[in-house]
Amino acid sequence: MMITPPFPRLLLLFLSGFLLSHLAAITSAAAEHAGTRPNIVFMMSDDMGWAQPGFNGSKKGLTPNMDAFAAESMRLDNYYTHSVCAPTRSAFLTGRYAFRTWSDWRSEDFGKPSYLAKLGLTLAHTPDGTPTRRIHALDSDERTIAEALKDAGYFTSLVGKWHLGEWLPEHLPMGQGFMHQYGHYGWGIGYYSKMIVHNAPARFAVYDWHRNQKPIQEKGYATELFANEAVRVIEKQTKEKPFFMYVAFNAVHGPLDVPEGKEDMDPREAMLQSLDQAIGDILKAIDAQGFRDNTLVIVTNDNGPVLEAMSKPYRGTKNTTFEGGVKQPCLIRWPGHTTAGASSDGMMFITDFYSTFIELAGAEKAQARPVDAFDMTAMLFDGAKSPRNEIIYDVKGSVRLPTIRSGNYKLMGDMLFDVVSDPGEKNDIAKENPDVVARLKARVDAVGDERPPLGDKPLLMEPALPTVYGINENKNPPAWLIKAVAEVRSTQQQRWALGETPWPKAPKGAVASKMDGLADEKAKPGKK
């Protein structure tokens, strides 16, 4: 049918005008954030429990800086991570679930016979017969967020713990996209000694404190030193070049070293208070340099605590995929983009920061390996619904139970919970919902089939017991370092009963694994 003017023409004009203005509104909302290239400061504590900070209801008054930051920030109420350090860190850096990079297995697990046995491997030996660790780390072919942001013109800095490979240069932070590095490579650090037990298989202390991948000698308490370094780096930045700073605190992870002047306090509370002070110092530096308005600041935590009492009201601990192991506090502040005191119940996983940061930085999106990340800019800054409805926490072939979240449901091994109506996971509803169990089992199984082959792990750590981590740093360590390590080793337990090990055994089932964290706390190399 012929359309005759003038009425239809007016209608067309009206319609096109409406569509255009509507489209313009949508694109301008997206464009308001995409490619705006804010500075990004991502601060992550280690093993902090949900119940510990004041903004989550603790009445102890130990976290005034975090609480004040919470009041200025947007709070995520449905934010998740993996249940242990290394998996969460690899997922953050790559935007990919930990099993895809075999990061659900930590580097030190490849020196522990009970873990190796689960992979059909045995403890390796150096040519002279000394038991040693097989090299396991985040594959250097993975694209990290530091590499993506560096390529997009950002200055990239890591202050704190790495835990994604401690030996070969390509596995260390500066081989994975960080232009500045400060802190330790391994799973934890003596806050004063700057050493950690090699754990495993050799039992003795190794030095693990570096700046730009050179060992450094420093006095002081690790949490305070991290804050001081972060402040120094922030002070050197300019408005011309955006920066990405990843501050991976070791606090409140063991060993339970108490900060100076807080000897009368409960060690965990003293360590938390020191963490809070460090976060406050970094926030102050951001303000002092005039970066507040163009800096996206995130304060969050990597995985659950070692004791269930610290996870309240949630069940479980670190190393379990109960909510207490995987649900984390997460505060986000970007003035003009987030609303102070607002909250979002949209589902988000640690991987999602990857695509979100790439979107904000205008970094290249195309890459060889597919990500599990969603761009969350619309949810975080426009109040849109979360694009995520599923989280894969663990799959077969992990030391922990295969666990999947789908909508309100979470299947953890054979247990099914509705974590929305039953956030404390008190009622296993698997028997009443066989169809849901079957559907989620099939899904987590199918995703698990995507795990790549591990290979035979031919590279070994040689020597079996380094003096300092980093193959190059260990070639010619300074005299002060050799002396310090020898002194600490002389105070360590020298003999172990047959069959006894100083490191934790591989977990079995849903809850046995929580002992892992408690054993870490006792692995205290050296006095203050």
Ligand SMILES: [Ca+2]
């Ligand atoms: Ca941790």
